[in-house]
Amino acid sequence: MCLAIPAQVCELLADDRARVRVGDVLKTVNIALVPQVRLGEFVIIHVGYALERLDPLAAEQTLALLHEASDLQPRRAESANDPNGQERTDEIH
Amino acid sequence: MKTSQPVAAGHPERIELVHGGGGRASAQLIERMFIRAFDNPMLQQKNDQARFDVPTRRLVMTTDAHVVSPLFFPGGDIGSLAVHGTLNDIAMAGAEPLYLAVSFILEEGLLLRDLQRIVASMARASEAAGVPIVTGDTKVVERGKADGVFITTSAIGSVPNGVDLSADRAQPGDQILLSGTIGDHGVAILSARDSLGFTSPIRSDSAALHDLVKQMVRQVPTIRCMRDPTRGGLATALNEICQQSGVGMLIDEQAVAIAPAVQSACELLGLDPYYLANEGKLIAICPAAQADRLLAQMRAHPLGQGASRIGVVTTDPQAMVELQTALGGIRLLDWLNGDPLPRIC
Amino acid sequence: MKYIEEFRDAALARTLAQAIGQAVEPGRTYRLMEFCGGHTHAIYRYGLPGLLPKAIKMLHGPGCPVCVLPIARVDQAIELAGRPGVILCSYGDMLRVPGSDRRTLLQAKAEGADVRMLYSIDDAVTLARQLPQRAIIFFAIGFETTTPATALAILRAQKLGLSNFFVFCNHLLTPAALDALLADSPNPGSWIDGFIGPAHVSTVIGTAAYQQVARRYRKPIVIAGFEPLDLLQAILMLVRQLNSQRCAVENQYHRVVRPNGNRLAQDYMAQVFCLRASFAWRGLGTIAASALALRPAFASFDAERHFPLAERPSREHPGCACPAVLRGQLDPAACQLFAVACTPANPLGACMVSAEGACAAVYAYGRQPLREAL
Numbered sequence: 001m002c003l004a005i006p007a008q009v010c011e012l013l014a015d016d017r018a019r020v021r022v023g024d025v026l027k028t029v030n031i032a033l034v035p036q037v038r039l040g041e042f043v044i045i046h047v048g049y050a051l052e053r054l055d056p057l058a059a060e061q062t063l064a065l066l067h068e069a070s071d072l073q074p075r076r077a078e079s080a081n082d083p084n085g086q087e088r089t090d091e092i093h
Numbered sequence: 094m095k096t097s098q099p100v101a102a103g104h105p106e107r108i109e110l111v112h113g114g115g116g117r118a119s120a121q122l123i124e125r126m127f128i129r130a131f132d133n134p135m136l137q138q139k140n141d142q143a144r145f146d147v148p149t150r151r152l153v154m155t156t157d158a159h160v161v162s163p164l165f166f167p168g169g170d171i172g173s174l175a176v177h178g179t180l181n182d183i184a185m186a187g188a189e190p191l192y193l194a195v196s197f198i199l200e201e202g203l204l205l206r207d208l209q210r211i212v213a214s215m216a217r218a219s220e221a222a223g224v225p226i227v228t229g230d231t232k233v234v235e236r237g238k239a240d241g242v243f244i245t246t247s248a249i250g251s252v253p254n255g256v257d258l259s260a261d262r263a264q265p266g267d268q269i270l271l272s273g274t275i276g277d278h279g280v281a282i283l284s285a286r287d288s289l290g291f292t293s294p295i296r297s298d299s300a301a302l303h304d305l306v307k308q309m310v311r312q313v314p315t316i317r318c319m320r321d322p323t324r325g326g327l328a329t330a331l332n333e334i335c336q337q338s339g340v341g342m343l344i345d346e347q348a349v350a351i352a353p354a355v356q357s358a359c360e361l362l363g364l365d366p367y368y369l370a371n372e373g374k375l376i377a378i379c380p381a382a383q384a385d386r387l388l389a390q391m392r393a394h395p396l397g398q399g400a401s402r403i404g405v406v407t408t409d410p411q412a413m414v415e416l417q418t419a420l421g422g423i424r425l426l427d428w429l430n431g432d433p434l435p436r437i438c
Numbered sequence: 439m440k441y442i443e444e445f446r447d448a449a450l451a452r453t454l455a456q457a458i459g460q461a462v463e464p465g466r467t468y469r470l471m472e473f474c475g476g477h478t479h480a481i482y483r484y485g486l487p488g489l490l491p492k493a494i495k496m497l498h499g500p501g502c503p504v505c506v507l508p509i510a511r512v513d514q515a516i517e518l519a520g521r522p523g524v525i526l527c528s529y530g531d532m533l534r535v536p537g538s539d540r541r542t543l544l545q546a547k548a549e550g551a552d553v554r555m556l557y558s559i560d561d562a563v564t565l566a567r568q569l570p571q572r573a574i575i576f577f578a579i580g581f582e583t584t585t586p587a588t589a590l591a592i593l594r595a596q597k598l599g600l601s602n603f604f605v606f607c608n609h610l611l612t613p614a615a616l617d618a619l620l621a622d623s624p625n626p627g628s629w630i631d632g633f634i635g636p637a638h639v640s641t642v643i644g645t646a647a648y649q650q651v652a653r654r655y656r657k658p659i660v661i662a663g664f665e666p667l668d669l670l671q672a673i674l675m676l677v678r679q680l681n682s683q684r685c686a687v688e689n690q691y692h693r694v695v696r697p698n699g700n701r702l703a704q705d706y707m708a709q710v711f712c713l714r715a716s717f718a719w720r721g722l723g724t725i726a727a728s729a730l731a732l733r734p735a736f737a738s739f740d741a742e743r744h745f746p747l748a749e750r751p752s753r754e755h756p757g758c759a760c761p762a763v764l765r766g767q768l769d770p771a772a773c774q775l776f777a778v779a780c781t782p783a784n785p786l787g788a789c790m791v792s793a794e795g796a797c798a799a800v801y802a803y804g805r806q807p808l809r810e811a812l
Binding site: 290413424427430 | 439442451483488557558
Binding site for chain 1: 290291292293294353354356357358360361363
């Protein structure tokens with residue numbers, strides 16, 4: 001529920017830490033919740049901790065949808081980065 | 094400008110209570126640290142006061158206390174901040190600053206080399222501005238009673254004929270101009286504080302604006318008012334003018350420039366740049382007919398290159414500032430409520 | 439700023455607002471609640487109400503962990519701050535929240551308590567390590583977004599063998615609050631048509647966590663990101679669901695939120711925390727299984743065990759209408775105290791104490807009738 005912001009991992013450090021950057025601002029954060037994160041990936045930062053990785057393909061898909069605002073229904077799509085091919089939308093009736 | 098005499102071997106490294114006692118140690122500190130650095134004929138007379146003639150025009154006087162922590166930050170220090178800030182208070186009246194006075198409250202234990210650095214910075218600022226520091230005072234308090242050093246600066250200036258700047262003069266239809274980016278000083282200070290743990294290339298915008306102001310009032314004497322958005326940021330300064338003039342304002346968010354690094358730092362920490370201090374920027378309210386000319390004049394000056402028209406004064410019995418967001422929505426730009434604390438939510 | 443600015447594009451926002459305008463059925467009102475206080479703040483900060491068609495009525499939910507924290511807990515934090523040798527560390531949000539006698543942590547600091555604002559609980563662990571002779575107590579608040587950080591900090595303190603690090607735990611759970619919000623009524627949730635689900639709580643708990651609520655109360659839930667385009671797209675998705683009478687859980691923020699959330703974060707939370715039987719939420723009343731406490735295994739880090747605190751009653755201002763405002767049943771401006779006696783500078787109730795509380799957001803951004811968007 002709270003303020004969290006995408007930041008790019010630019011250096012992996014000891015002790016579950018990484019240096020990330022938002023624009024030209026650098027911060028050292030804790031990456032214990034995303035231990036597999038790689039250099040160059042984007043993570044969501046909240047109170048000094050990376051909560052999750054940002055999926056660039058999903059971001060592109062969202063932006064593409066936004067650009068086609070007259071589209072009838074959001075398309076179901078699989079993320080290339082997600083090996084489990086998890087659904088983007090969950091539907092129940 | 095001569096620099097203060099360096100601390101010689103065998104001399105104390107730190108300020109001690111005796112430095113404020115009025116005796117020999119005091120006199121030596123004043124002579125070697127302050128008078129040598131600020132160096133001008135009035136100060137050399139070593140009286141308790143400075144005597145001078147004044148032009149037969151209207152005078153303005155201002156005073157400011159500076160208690161910033163940390164003492165040193167990217168783009169400045171408490172010393173240059175004090176000099177610039179007080180010169181700007183004079184300038185916001187459209188006046189030409191004439192003389193500065195400065196008083197120091199030094200904390201026992203302050204490193205003399207830190208004090209030297211601060212004093213040198215003040216001397217540079219004063220010299221660059223062409224405004225001498227002609228009188229001063231020093232006191233020392235016990236360890237823990239001051240954050241290293243508190244500086245109070247006062248100044249007098251003279252207002253040219255035909256110039257009448259006052260915050261109660263804004264009228265509906267007037268244009269609102271801003272001289273550059275906002276939030277730089279606030280972020281620079283925060284980045285120098287360990288507790289928030291981020292690094293950024295942002296430097297304080299601390300600068301003396303009186304020369305820019307001089308060009309501006311010369312070009313457009315009918316400027317209604319000017320204000321530098323220091324504590325409380327742009328939002329507070331705009332609201333103050335609204336309240337004093339009994340008008341409203343409509344601000345265009347897209348016209349307010351914010352440096353990308355300031356934006357990033359604010360996003361990261363949950364801060365709003367509209368409420369962060371600026372120490373080298375000004376707002377000018379001027380009649381619509383002269384706005385283009387004034388804007389061009391500002392942009393021609395090094396300290397106004399980023400100037401833009403950010404909004405218009407409106408009729409509003411509630412004296413509120415409205416902001417048209419970049420998305421085209423409208424919302425209030427309210428007063429600051431308390432200190433701008435970083436949010437997690 | 440990558441992945442931020444693209445989602446603030448003004449032209450796209452206008453197109454989306456138009457699409458929403460075209461999608462709404464004539465004569466129909468869509469009452470949509472954004473649960474999360476951060477979303478409330480974003481909606482007002484970008485001026486979205488003025489961009490949306492009148493058919494869309496935004497209701498503000500109770501997802502503001504500062505707002506729903508009982509006054510008694512603030513009193514207890516202030517009391518802890520006053521204990522000898524204690525350094526009370528807190529996120530910025532809590533420092534100006536008044537307790538029962540109108541005192542705040544900032545005022546306690548002015549009176550001599552050692553109160554420090556930190557950006558991260560991790561810094562409190564570091565502080566404890568640096569100052570072994572002081573007791574470092576962290577005032578932990580927040581929903582599931584913030585809880586994993588506290589879990590990790592406690593585990594780190596354990597690994598370092600610290601005996602002077604404590605957490606005053608006030609972590610809350612979102613699904614329980616959603617359920618309580620809807621259940622507590624003879625006609626459950628009749629005043630709400632659909633929900634905008636929280637972005638970063640969902641990042642941790644996943645979207646599956648909302649299915650039970652959507653199913654039980656037959657309300658669509660769309661998880662939305664924080665940026666204005668995310669919110670607008672989510673509103674469009676909700677309108678479309680409502681038009682076709684669907685009540686699904688959809689994920690607009692799928693660039694970050696995964697259906698199962700962050701399992702590792704959930705595991706750490708489960709390792710360190712257990713459920714309190716019940717917790718008194720400010721404005722919402724007592725809710726069962728809605729808040730967390732430290733497990734017995736971590737008792738040595740639990741401030742409530744180490745520093746006995748008196749139970750205190752929480753007394754609210756008699757005219758305060760927060761219970762209704764928190765549920766989205768009353769507009770902030772309709773409360774008699776709003777903007778008169780109750781302001782951000784002098785907050786009397788839950789919804790005004792935090793910048794993202796419904797009343798504070800409306801006060802700061804929209805308390806006067808605003809001109810039509812240009």
